[in-house]
Amino acid sequence: MDIRQANQVIKVNLENLQTPCLVLDKGILERNLKRMSDTVHKNGVALRPHLKTAKSAKVARMATAGEAGGITVSTLAEAEYFAGHGFRDILVAAAQPPLKLDRAAKLVDRGVSITLVTDDPGLARAIAAHPGAFRVLIELDSGDGRAGIKPEDPSLIEIGHALDDKLAGVMTHAGHSYECRDPECIAIVAETERSTVLTAASRLRDAGMHCDIVSVGSTPTMTYAENLEGVTEARPGVYMFQDLMQVEIGVCRKEDIALTVLASVIGSNKSENRVLIDAGALALSKDRSTQSTPHDAGFGEVWDISAKSSYGPCIVMRVYQEHGVVTSSEQLPFDELALGTKVRIGPNHACITAAAHERYYVVDGGKEVIAEWDRINGW
């Protein structure tokens, strides 16, 4: 990628980028995509990648290459954006209030298959009564305690009947896999996730209803599930970028993290052993996922411009709106962290960190920026 500066055309690279900004490593991304695709296919399941992390059409095209083509999103803004980029099979995996059904129906009118989710008989009736030709999955709680009904809940049958011919299947998200710290634990959660949807699917079928789609997914469970028999599709998302929390869970290694925040040193305080960078609460987010793990990374780990951990145990200890305070349990190498030095911050939680940014600067191992990819934020 080139930019024109002072009448010269120069190559954009990480050294001449304005900070803070998002850097996405394409090679790592491709490796992560292939690993998940292989794993899910090995289990005989279709991959319906969740784009809530990437929110990018370029990434979505890479993530769906060789797959069935369907995607998962978390907002109608994402659904509209991806529909505008040609995606025709979209699962909106968070319940939408009745007021938004008209908006979702406009996508159906444009020829997009829109699948909604609900765990509420009232919402099921509202969707059923709406003229929009939606498909609907009943949302189940496999132990996360966020949304969804238990598979044995009597309202399952009520919701199924209310949806009538819009009922397409069942889904769950085992978010509590994030409490695991090893593959054995995750495999157990994955089996609970599977048994939850299978139980519900059986009940619906026993009651004479169709249940074609049996959908599960979280990056940890889809990485380590040992058996997905009866499941039809998997919806992991953060596997594309990975992050420090996934490292702590045991899902990936630090070198699998494709997303970092590029920041610049704007000051230092040697007597306090700290360096100030221009990425704070807005550029990194206030996500503290790793706080509860053995490797609390503060608001992110500080790596050099090549995304190598060359500064020792260096983290963003505190954030203010636009300032990050970097420190270390060892003496900071102040000579290497001089004013203006570019660093890359490995994020606690890629989904939340990425959401403050409008675009990715794409590299492929080196410092050269080979592309700029947009993102769709907001609602």
Add this chain to the structure above:
Amino acid sequence: MDIRQANQVIKVNLENLQTPCLVLDKGILERNLKRMSDTVHKNGVALRPHLKTAKSAKVARMATAGEAGGITVSTLAEAEYFAGHGFRDILVAAAQPPLKLDRAAKLVDRGVSITLVTDDPGLARAIAAHPGAFRVLIELDSGDGRAGIKPEDPSLIEIGHALDDKLAGVMTHAGHSYECRDPECIAIVAETERSTVLTAASRLRDAGMHCDIVSVGSTPTMTYAENLEGVTEARPGVYMFQDLMQVEIGVCRKEDIALTVLASVIGSNKSENRVLIDAGALALSKDRSTQSTPHDAGFGEVWDISAKSSYGPCIVMRVYQEHGVVTSSEQLPFDELALGTKVRIGPNHACITAAAHERYYVVDGGKEVIAEWDRINGW
């Protein structure tokens, strides 16, 4: 404000808005602006409002009406946006890396007075050597431990000399006023803030340098400072909107909070005494400022659509990317929180919550949306 829907022109009000979104109450905003303006003027100081919270030209015009006209910002993106809206005296109150000086200088070339800050001799030399006609304030640490040198630091004189005729004065931000919980404590911090800049200003003047601008500011200290003699300007920001943290500090009452997030109920779980809303980590932020106070509000307090606390001690206990889990220490009034019900969330920290949103829906006490104001996010 009107919208066209199904061939009818209808009034936009909070009931027919898509959620989640930001709601700004103009009447409360005006009251907050007047209160701070009166307080600062009583102390004989110019008000240079910090726009890092509002990031809105409409709000900036209201906040500078009757003032000297200068504003404070936290990013160059804000500086460019406000310059584009006619503001001509802008203090960028966070140190910028050398690479960004060219960009800042373009604003100077357009006739905008740009004041930068630094606490680093190297950055001071870089700014001094740059062709851009910047003004520069030396940043001091009055106890916050974020950026700035101590007023007695020997490098103060070195930085002053390095800046040469670009030296315009000194500044500090007493962010540690957020650790106070009553006006007496805040008044003490305000006096430390004042004495910090006065000490540095005296040292510079004694060394034969000019120090015209003596700049301080945080919403708590500017609300309760008893004496600002020697200070020339005040830079509070969050006072415009206020938030739950400012209530805890003792700076305002809950009814002074002008900014809320409008959300919709998308599910409920009566046996677990919780309601699910469509505002989660992205719409509310993961800021947990009130966690360390006697009134931990989780990720925000849940009020009814009129922003009245009619649900009892109701908070957003947990957030996921797009889901908020609402609960209460009392039985939730499920009849009043039925599917689709609109609620308003009072934010822990207005600056961080607002940053996920691109616009404000403006009301004036009631539910009618009287305007839509844009915001400038990013860098």
